Amino acid sequence: MCNMAAYAGAEPAAPILLRLIAAQEGYGGGHFTGLATIHEGRLHVAKVVGDCATLIRETPAAELPGTVGIIHSRTPSAPLQEWAQPFLAWNDQVAYQANGSQGVFKGTVDYDAIYDRLRAQGASFRSEVPREVKSYPLLANGHSVHTSDLLGGLIADNHVRLGLDLAAAMRAGVSEAPSEIAALAVSAREPASVSAIRLGTPLMWGYREGAGYLATSALAFAEEGLAGIQPVPAGCSAVLTASGLDCRPFSGRLGRTCPVRPWPEVCRILDEVLADGEPHHVGGLAKALNGLWPAEYLSESVMLAYEYVRIECLAGRLDVIRSEVPASRPGAKAPQWRFVRRKDG
Incomplete structure (x- = not known):
């Protein structure tokens, strides 16, 4: 599976995020790498088909401004740069990324209906290609769109057009199009935080004075000098800031987690x-x-x-x-x- 990380604090985010993903990419990613930060009301994004070293070498990723951001490293797929995560929504207000699969929710989501509704609202999808891409839904028009790009668009619509805060927009989006995922998003309108979802797929929280971290595996935190490490509770949404992690559980099927870890x-x-x-x-x-x-x-x-x-x-x-x-x-x-x-x- 893919790997990802997030940071919210007072230090430049990009070098920290690159360090966090370089410490994880060999466990499941390394084929595509991307980074998004927030600075002065804008999202700054860099991504490549390639590993973390390629991202640093071929883009200005290490110099992206801001002290809050997310990063992603993903598994093999067609070598299309726009299929690297995170996905920047058409309105440039939300960057979204996810790990995992449809899992137990496979076959329950009408991706064509979501695509058609968002297109009617003026949305476009940077990952859209006029052919099938293996392992991803084929739309009725014969095109493929990465499911995270589609869900990111849905979240951006909830956030910008409907006026929901980013965490609520993510909860609404994932409730409409559920998967067994962990997901991270940042908004140009919420410059001090990262919003997250964890539905079974791993996501770990690390913290120290004045800084918060998220990563697929706590192996990423080995060199960070953190005061503590905890799993983000399964079946919940969360908001990461420099001062802590605020979690809210889902109800129903999305929140149905095993009461005892074996x-x-x-x-x-x-x-x-x-x-x-x-x-x-x-x-x-x-x-x-x-x-x-x-x-x-x-x-x-x-x-x-x-x-x-x-x-x-x-x-x-x-x-x-x-x-x-x-x-x-x-x-x-x-x-x-x-x-x-x-x-x-």
Whole structure:
């Protein structure tokens, strides 16, 4: 799965965000990278088909102004730059990004109806292409639009035309078009905060005096000197500021989370998987946990796999094997990192 991060504080956001994504991209991203910051009432965006180093080398990402922002690194797909996240809405007021999949909500969303309604309001979609893109919905007109671009447009419409604050706009958008995701968004109209959604897919909160952080995995926080780290509660929306994280749970199906995390079973299963001494990707470790969540609950298998490997790495019982694989960008390589049990661990 993809990786992402957010920062809200007093320091320049771009260098921190780049550091956070560089610490995660090999766990599931590295094929596309993008960054958005807020400064003086404007959103500033840079993105590429490529890894974090490519983003720094080919764009002014490291110099984007502002002390609040979001960043994303994604998995393989067609090498289209506008399919990198975050997605800037047509009105230039909202940048939105997400990780995850439709999951248990697959087949429940009428993407054509959302597309048609937003087009009637004057919306356009930067990711739209006149052909099918594998793994994404094919619209009735024969075009494909990245689902996060479509949802970002819906959120921007809720926020700007309907006048909802960004957190409420995200809640309304995700309620209409649910998926098993974690999502982050920033608004030019709300310069001091990042709005977030977590529906099962991992999202961790870190904090220190005067600064707040979010990341797919707390492995991203290793060099940040944080005072504390906590998971963002599953099945909720949240607003990150420099002073804290304000969370609000969803009701109904979107808020249906397992009341007890099966941590002992997670440790037993992953101890057994890693006992073979072979390198394992975090996605494979998460799949080994899938049966632990009843179908009526949002699964937290990826988050607990990430937390297991973080704890084991900190304890010196796992090593990270870093390699490269062919990237979505022709002729390029993308990082791939896997975990292996240390022989003395």
